Amino acid sequence: MEISIQEIRDGNNKTFDKVYALYHTKLYFYVLKYTQSAYLSEEAVQLTFIRMWERRQQLSTEVELSRQIFRIAQSTMIDLLRKEGSYTKQHIAPTEAAQSVFIEMDTVHKDELRRLQTLVEDLSPARKMIFKLSRFEELSHKEIAQQLSISPKTVENHIGRALRQLKDKLLLLF
Structure with missing residues (x-):
């Protein structure tokens, strides 16, 4: 399935839906691996797609979409963990x-x-x-x-x- 970053940048909802369907589960398990929390994983995934859509004009056509999505997810996960106060407790010994x-x-x-x-x-x-x-x-x-x-x-x-x-x-x- 070929996904055009430019179509997402242009606000194409169908392309965004394809991206959501393709990456939702992958992102969920990626975040779950680090947080061990179903709630934080779902929250991070939803916020990732919201941030991606809100900042779609900033998506690079030169970098793979998967790298950009996972980078957004990682940043979102860290923000959530900091808010929960558990980032330093769980990940730094x-x-x-x-x-x-x-x-x-x-x-x-x-x-x-x-x-x-x-x-x-x-x-x-x-x-x-x-x-x-x-x-x-x-x-x-x-x-x-x-x-x-x-x-x-x-x-x-x-x-x-x-x-x-x-x-x-x-x-x-x-």
């Missing part, structure tokens, strides 16, 4: 010396995170709410503006001022 460094770094990061959380709590109520929606709930400026019935520019201004305020206070701490 640190030595004792490295473990002590990780523990020390983890303690330092926890302290810094607590300081940062304290500084965020010191922001004005509106600025704190907007900052948390943006950075912790990962909402866009437009989504925050709609949710709070304010303009996106106001959201942008609050986030900019919050970042400057946090940066200034963090510089004083260190």
Whole structure:
């Protein structure tokens, strides 16, 4: 079955369906081999095809489609594992010396995170709410503006001022 990368780049749904049918199972077992999780495997495969379709204009006609798909799948799998927090736990076996460094770094990061959380709590109520929606709930400026019935520019201004305020206070701490 010959598949034209250019047809995919042009948005041909039938060609995309052929690619999906041809690679879905292969990608599933490829990811399953590394994650040992049916859920993560299915999620990674779906996200791989979504990313491929969304970025189809960036597909190279000079590189085999299978290489490009598996590269996208690998990147997607790593992203998912990082989000799950299991990438380092399952795939990296640190030595004792490295473990002590990780523990020390983890303690330092926890302290810094607590300081940062304290500084965020010191922001004005509106600025704190907007900052948390943006950075912790990962909402866009437009989504925050709609949710709070304010303009996106106001959201942008609050986030900019919050970042400057946090940066200034963090510089004083260190």
